[in-house]
Amino acid sequence: MILVTGGAGYIGSHMVKALLKEGRDVVVLDNLSTGYRELVGGGTFVEGDINDASTLDEIFTRFPIQVVMHFAAFSQVGESSENPLKYHQNNIGGTITLLTRMLRHNVLRFVFSSSAAVYGSPPTQPIGELSPRAPTSPYGFTKMCMEQILSDCALAHGLRHCSLRYFNAAGADESATIGERHDPETHLIPLILKVAAGKRDAITIFGTDYPTPDGTCIRDYVHVSDLADAHLRVLEGLERDDLPTVFNVGTNVGFSVREVIDSVERVTARPIQRILGVRRPGDPPELVADATLLAETLGWQPCYRDLDDIVATAWAWERRSDHMKSS
Numbered sequence: 001m002i003l004v005t006g007g008a009g010y011i012g013s014h015m016v017k018a019l020l021k022e023g024r025d026v027v028v029l030d031n032l033s034t035g036y037r038e039l040v041g042g043g044t045f046v047e048g049d050i051n052d053a054s055t056l057d058e059i060f061t062r063f064p065i066q067v068v069m070h071f072a073a074f075s076q077v078g079e080s081s082e083n084p085l086k087y088h089q090n091n092i093g094g095t096i097t098l099l100t101r102m103l104r105h106n107v108l109r110f111v112f113s114s115s116a117a118v119y120g121s122p123p124t125q126p127i128g129e130l131s132p133r134a135p136t137s138p139y140g141f142t143k144m145c146m147e148q149i150l151s152d153c154a155l156a157h158g159l160r161h162c163s164l165r166y167f168n169a170a171g172a173d174e175s176a177t178i179g180e181r182h183d184p185e186t187h188l189i190p191l192i193l194k195v196a197a198g199k200r201d202a203i204t205i206f207g208t209d210y211p212t213p214d215g216t217c218i219r220d221y222v223h224v225s226d227l228a229d230a231h232l233r234v235l236e237g238l239e240r241d242d243l244p245t246v247f248n249v250g251t252n253v254g255f256s257v258r259e260v261i262d263s264v265e266r267v268t269a270r271p272i273q274r275i276l277g278v279r280r281p282g283d284p285p286e287l288v289a290d291a292t293l294l295a296e297t298l299g300w301q302p303c304y305r306d307l308d309d310i311v312a313t314a315w316a317w318e319r320r321s322d323h324m325k326s327s
């Protein structure tokens, strides 16, 4: 049985769906701080907090949990600079509580949602797992810190763990019944889609003078279902044998902000109003994964390689969730 923390969130809900499809038994723990109960498509749902030791003890006593997949965290980079302790408390403090209770109940397998934010602004692209970690935000620091804590727990307690450093998760399940729903939304694709849907007037491009071919930032967009598939392979790997403790999850291909806007215009057949803004502090010009290790170790390849296909799934979700709200 698998415990998925944060399973009512964007990526966690896709993970739950993928696990259920594989016939796995799932318990979801989520405090619904940024998640939605209706995104959880099955399994046993527990509304509760990873900071609450008694809830965790109850879960580990009641259910034969063998693996924890840990998605629960706060993840807004900008907010983490304004309110770092909120991030330290939840992402580090909460995860330590979770690990402590796991170890107490002899649960020794852990899959962790890390982030490309651990790399900060690396000078060379694509970024391999051995690139130095130099986070530029408290959010990135919390992820780096947890990776280290997991290594310490492996040495001291025999914890078998794997951290997946996601690049930009994007898109929605092909059924369009679950998808990205952050409030406030800070991710580029859903923001542009809101312009296409007439819910926002324009998209601001933060910085047009970066040292990139069209002057705008380049990111690596990995489809959320491909991300879930990477986790399934890691889960099987952890159950089978020893794995590397860190994998990048990305597509090895980057798209600029202008290219993403162009893609949304193609997919939605609607014009997107653009506002040319100044750079935001801390935004690296380019973040593209070298995900060779994941491909070579576990045979993972993204199914979604075409940006328009990724955007199309997000657009289907945007239109459907719009319909659900107005009905």
Ligand SMILES: NC(=O)c1ccc[n+]([C@@H]2O[C@H](COP(=O)([O-])OP(=O)(O)OC[C@H]3O[C@@H](n4cnc5c(N)ncnc54)[C@H](O)[C@@H]3O)[C@@H](O)[C@H]2O)c1
Residues within 6 Å of the ligand: 005, 006, 007, 008, 009, 010, 011, 012, 029, 030, 031, 032, 033, 034, 035, 036, 048, 049, 050, 051, 070, 071, 072, 073, 074, 075, 090, 094, 113, 114, 115, 116, 165, 166, 167, 168, 169, 170, 181, 182
């Ligand atoms: N979205 C991305 O592109 C991206 C990139 C890199 C890493 N990540 C990481 O992936 C994970 C999931 O991200 P997401 O985009 O799905 O975010 P999300 O906000 O949609 O999901 C997080 C979920 O965790 C829950 N949660 C938060 N704190 C909790 C707590 N103390 N107890 C119980 N539940 C709690 C929230 O209610 C929410 O359902 C996070 O750890 C995030 O840092 C995301």
